[in-house]
Amino acid sequence: MKKIEEYYSLINNQLDKINLPVNPPNLYEPIRYVLSLGGKRIRPVLALLANQMFDNNIDQAINPAIGLEIFHNFTLLHDDIMDKAVMRRNKETVHVKWNENVAILSGDTMMILAYQFISRTNEKYLKEILNLFNKTSLEVCEGQQYDMNFETNVNVSEAEYIEMIRLKTSVLIAASLKIGAITGNANTEDAENIYNYGINIGLGFQLQDDLLDTYGDENVFGKKIGNDIVTNKKTFLLISALKKAKGKDYDGLIELLENKTRPDNEKIEKVINLYNKLEIKNLVKEKIEYYFNIAKLFFNKIKKDNGNKLLLENYINNLANRNF
Amino acid sequence: MKKIEEYYSLINNQLDKINLPVNPPNLYEPIRYVLSLGGKRIRPVLALLANQMFDNNIDQAINPAIGLEIFHNFTLLHDDIMDKAVMRRNKETVHVKWNENVAILSGDTMMILAYQFISRTNEKYLKEILNLFNKTSLEVCEGQQYDMNFETNVNVSEAEYIEMIRLKTSVLIAASLKIGAITGNANTEDAENIYNYGINIGLGFQLQDDLLDTYGDENVFGKKIGNDIVTNKKTFLLISALKKAKGKDYDGLIELLENKTRPDNEKIEKVINLYNKLEIKNLVKEKIEYYFNIAKLFFNKIKKDNGNKLLLENYINNLANRNF
Numbered sequence: 232m233k234k235i236e237e238y239y240s241l242i243n244n245q246l247d248k249i250n251l252p253v254n255p256p257n258l259y260e261p262i263r264y265v266l267s268l269g270g271k272r273i274r275p276v277l278a279l280l281a282n283q284m285f286d287n288n289i290d291q292a293i294n295p296a297i298g299l300e301i302f303h304n305f306t307l308l309h310d311d312i313m314d315k316a317v318m319r320r321n322k323e324t325v326h327v328k329w330n331e332n333v334a335i336l337s338g339d340t341m342m343i344l345a346y347q348f349i350s351r352t353n354e355k356y357l358k359e360i361l362n363l364f365n366k367t368s369l370e371v372c373e374g375q376q377y378d379m380n381f382e383t384n385v386n387v388s389e390a391e392y393i394e395m396i397r398l399k400t401s402v403l404i405a406a407s408l409k410i411g412a413i414t415g416n417a418n419t420e421d422a423e424n425i426y427n428y429g430i431n432i433g434l435g436f437q438l439q440d441d442l443l444d445t446y447g448d449e450n451v452f453g454k455k456i457g458n459d460i461v462t463n464k465k466t467f468l469l470i471s472a473l474k475k476a477k478g479k480d481y482d483g484l485i486e487l488l489e490n491k492t493r494p495d496n497e498k499i500e501k502v503i504n505l506y507n508k509l510e511i512k513n514l515v516k517e518k519i520e521y522y523f524n525i526a527k528l529f530f531n532k533i534k535k536d537n538g539n540k541l542l543l544e545n546y547i548n549n550l551a552n553r554n555f
Numbered sequence: 556m557k558k559i560e561e562y563y564s565l566i567n568n569q570l571d572k573i574n575l576p577v578n579p580p581n582l583y584e585p586i587r588y589v590l591s592l593g594g595k596r597i598r599p600v601l602a603l604l605a606n607q608m609f610d611n612n613i614d615q616a617i618n619p620a621i622g623l624e625i626f627h628n629f630t631l632l633h634d635d636i637m638d639k640a641v642m643r644r645n646k647e648t649v650h651v652k653w654n655e656n657v658a659i660l661s662g663d664t665m666m667i668l669a670y671q672f673i674s675r676t677n678e679k680y681l682k683e684i685l686n687l688f689n690k691t692s693l694e695v696c697e698g699q700q701y702d703m704n705f706e707t708n709v710n711v712s713e714a715e716y717i718e719m720i721r722l723k724t725s726v727l728i729a730a731s732l733k734i735g736a737i738t739g740n741a742n743t744e745d746a747e748n749i750y751n752y753g754i755n756i757g758l759g760f761q762l763q764d765d766l767l768d769t770y771g772d773e774n775v776f777g778k779k780i781g782n783d784i785v786t787n788k789k790t791f792l793l794i795s796a797l798k799k800a801k802g803k804d805y806d807g808l809i810e811l812l813e814n815k816t817r818p819d820n821e822k823i824e825k826v827i828n829l830y831n832k833l834e835i836k837n838l839v840k841e842k843i844e845y846y847f848n849i850a851k852l853f854f855n856k857i858k859k860d861n862g863n864k865l866l867l868e869n870y871i872n873n874l875a876n877r878n879f
Contacts, residue, residue: 343666
């Protein structure tokens with residue numbers, strides 16, 4: 232396959248074909264609902280692209296790829312309960328549309344479904360992929376716990392933040408690429424290089440998300456700008472500003488974080504003014520560049536190319552240059 | 556091994572040996588807490604006993620056995636959130652001792668840990684055991700959803716109730732036995748017979764639990780009698796009584812269920828009086844006997860006995876005759 236749209240369609244077709252039981256309806260309907268909300272299907276697309284970079288046996292990658300997408304959607308479902316999020320992809324979240332118990336149990340069921348697809352991997356690759364998937368899933372849970380802990384911690388360091396997003400976001404991207412590579416019979420070294428490539432593009436993507444939430448174009452970004460500022464979310468921007476601001480600027484920032492009566496748009500404006508003064512935007516852009524450059528080093532080390540290396544690179548670059 | 560205590564100790568030793576990460580503390584401490592609360596470890600004991608019934612390779616059964624115990628404890632953790640239970644094994648539940656978010660995420664992590672142990676099964680048995688474990692886990696979630704749905708449904712039939720407890724309780728007991736048998740190289744027929752044996756003893760055990768909650772000896776049972784009556788839980792006793800009661804008895808029972816002002820002990824006494832009049836106790840005892848008899852038929856069909864068949868039978872009989 233030579234176009235990303237073909238990979239994307241293949242994944243959506245496979246997801247549509249999943250034959251979930253009908254009963255009990257309030258267990259399986261939320262799962263159908265979540266899986267039908269769409270999304271970019273980045274993780275399974277990466278798994279298939281990585282597979283095709285090394286071999287021509289995409290059928291070996293499709294089941295674990297679907298498992299990765301279901302797992303990712305399970306994490307969103309449970310995270311939304313924990314974050315009390317009411318909307319996801321412009322639709323009501325499951326715990327709002329149904330209730331919290333239904334959301335907990337449907338999420339549990341989705342995790343088992345993810346394992347069911349992972350388990351359908353050819354026995355030749357099964358043990359290695361299971362081990363990687365188990366390790367990665369644990370790390371994603373650790374990342375979510377750190378993220379929640381940061382909410383009530385004013386002293387989060389840059390290193391702690393990077394480690395949190397590595398766990399919460401990067402490892403699943405990296406594992407998707409490596410799982411694709413394993414099913415494509417990549418050698419150990421290439422599989423390790425594509426994993427490290429994934430870690431670093433994952434970090435870059437997340438920092439970009441942080442940047443877009445404050446500096447994105449609302450019309451292109453598709454959601455309101457400044458939500459992270461309103462909720463005092465410990466993003467790379469805020470952590471950098473807290474570190475860089477001195478004297479009056481620091482006191483002003485703390486006041487902005489602690490004052491609960493100021494209107495949202497006024498708070499957003501004032502925080503952005505301070506970010507501008509401290510040149511936070513450039514600082515984050517440099518950091519993103521830094522991780523994308525490391526990623527490139529790992530990518531260039533990969534020896535085998537069955538013909539799809541450029542397609543994967545273009546796909547990643549497209550995601551990296553998005554301003555949505 | 557010739558004594559149940561040896562199996563029990565082996566399992567607790569293995570559980571103690573699990574080397575969980577330290578960080579983040581509020582992710583892993585609740586897991587250590589839950590696993591240290593004890594319990595009868597019925598599922599892993601059954602897996603080891605079944606293994607030893609067919610072969611002498613207990614080391615092949617120990618990892619999936621531990622996986623089964625961790626999975627069971629994960630279901631208790633998440634069920635306790637959904638049921639708003641404040642105590643488990645005489646200790647605070649995780650969502651009370653920490654909070655609900657911690658309980659959701661620690662539970663998710665426990666499910667992954669369960670899969671990690673299942674994944675350590677010898678490749679010879681891995682695919683078969685994974686398939687059975689995935690199917691069983693889904694069924695347990697379905698059972699929990701039916702159980703919750705029954706809370707707000709007055710018209711639960713006996714058949715629906717039995718199907719619910721088959722899913723919520725029996726399939727994991729049956730899978731534990733079958734997983735032990737698979738690792739013990741049992742043939743397909745014997746593995747199927749021990750599975751069906753497990754289904755029927757599971758049903759018997761659950762009906763016995765229902766009976767003990769109303770008719771047990773508080774000193775031996777270890778908890779207060781009548782909790783199911785107070786909470787209008789749709790047990791086999793209540794479902795049978797609703798079916799059997801006519802005229803004034805039926806109206807009286809409905810009034811007992813709907814009246815929210817009557818003191819608990821008065822409600823318990825009145826419901827038990829009605830159960831006695833309707834001879835519900837005997838009816839449940841007959842049903843328990845019925846399932847234990849079917850179980851026996853399947854057990855007797857099992858051809859291979861490596862010497863441990865009697866030990867397993869005695870263990871089950873002990874559990875069946877308990878009045879705690």
